[in-house]
Amino acid sequence: MNKKQKQHQSIIPGNATAVSVVNQDLGFALRLWKRKIKTSEVLEKTKDRKEFMKPSVKRRQQRQSAQFIQKIKDLNSF
Numbered sequence: 001m002n003k004k005q006k007q008h009q010s011i012i013p014g015n016a017t018a019v020s021v022v023n024q025d026l027g028f029a030l031r032l033w034k035r036k037i038k039t040s041e042v043l044e045k046t047k048d049r050k051e052f053m054k055p056s057v058k059r060r061q062q063r064q065s066a067q068f069i070q071k072i073k074d075l076n077s078f
Contacts, residue, residue: 019036
């Protein structure tokens with residue numbers, strides 16, 4: 001069984017992050033599940049919820065990152 005067939009059989013319809021084990025290949029199922037979790041950004045959202053950040057601090061960080069990006073674009077435009 002090739003990789004595409006295994007991946008097709010391991011997909012569980014209706015649940016985007018679920019994976020079934022095909023032919024007792026647990027390593028393949030774990031790699032596929034980790035890739036699905038990484039692309040769905042579930043871990044990033046839970047890490048963000050661990051610590052509360054005031055809205056003013058979020059805005060300040062957004063402003064600083066926007067200024068930094070604009071500074072880089074200005075330097076590269078010359």
